[in-house]
Amino acid sequence: MEDKMRLQKYLALCGVASRRSAEKLITDGRVGVNGTIIRELGTKVGPCDKVTFDGKPVSYTENKIYIALNKPTGVLSSASDDRGRKTVVDLVKDDFDERLYPVGRLDYDTEGLIFLTNDGDFTYAVTHPKHNIDKTYEAVIRGILTEEQIVALCRGVDIDGFITSPAKLDVIEEREGRSVIQIVIHEGKNRQVRRMFEAVGHKVVKLKRVSIGRVKLGNLKVGRWRELTEREIKGLRGN
Numbered sequence: 001m002e003d004k005m006r007l008q009k010y011l012a013l014c015g016v017a018s019r020r021s022a023e024k025l026i027t028d029g030r031v032g033v034n035g036t037i038i039r040e041l042g043t044k045v046g047p048c049d050k051v052t053f054d055g056k057p058v059s060y061t062e063n064k065i066y067i068a069l070n071k072p073t074g075v076l077s078s079a080s081d082d083r084g085r086k087t088v089v090d091l092v093k094d095d096f097d098e099r100l101y102p103v104g105r106l107d108y109d110t111e112g113l114i115f116l117t118n119d120g121d122f123t124y125a126v127t128h129p130k131h132n133i134d135k136t137y138e139a140v141i142r143g144i145l146t147e148e149q150i151v152a153l154c155r156g157v158d159i160d161g162f163i164t165s166p167a168k169l170d171v172i173e174e175r176e177g178r179s180v181i182q183i184v185i186h187e188g189k190n191r192q193v194r195r196m197f198e199a200v201g202h203k204v205v206k207l208k209r210v211s212i213g214r215v216k217l218g219n220l221k222v223g224r225w226r227e228l229t230e231r232e233i234k235g236l237r238g239n
């Protein structure tokens with residue numbers, strides 16, 4: 001590692017976030033250096049500086065880790081929580097000496113595939129909208145979709161002024177006033193899938209992410225993790 005580098009670059013190397021998102025963490029006052037909250041993006045740090053994110057120490061390691069976790073509902077997908085709720089990091093921290101950070105987000109009440117890593121470049125590759133990585137969800141919704149609603153969801157719907165990109169949709173099951181729908185999107189607006197179904201008048205009662213790019217949740221049990229393979233990591237990086 002270089003001697004001194006910009007704080008946002010250091011945070012990305014440690015895996016806290018991609019470099020761009022790290023800038024926001026800094027300006028939001030969530031990053032400390034040697035006991036002082038730093039909001040200036042130009043700040044440089046070196047190996048002797050003590051950097052914290054949300055009050056927790058951040059450290060650099062060459063040993064990069066990439067895991068897939070099946071997040072249970074009722075667990076936060078952030079690195080920490082000031083209200084003491086369980087996070088995805090809590091679910092894996094006893095298994096690693098390195099501190100890991102979630103890649104992107106899933107709602108508190110959503111289950112399914114989420115990655116954790118200590119490599120901010122990987123986080124950038126997976127989360128930046130320009131990389132268009134497909135995410136597949138299985139949604140249980142109230143009611144049955146009409147043909148028009150299916151077409152609308154596939155073409156794009158208006159969620160609070162944002163028109164969603166074309167989505168792929170498969171009806172898996174329709175039974176007892178509920179439907180199971182598989183939907184593939186590549187954007188990641190807040191609560192996007194729930195809001196897309198709401199836009200056509202259906203409530204999502206259960207949501208699970210079943211794949212990210214070519215990486216599938218498969219039979220990974222809820223609350224369990226596995227390491228990503230070299231091939232999966234390369235595929236997600238786009239090479």
Ligand code: URA
Pocket residue numbers: 105106107108110190191192193194195207
């Ligand atoms: N869309 C949602 O509505 N929730 C998630 O957690 C992910 C995508």
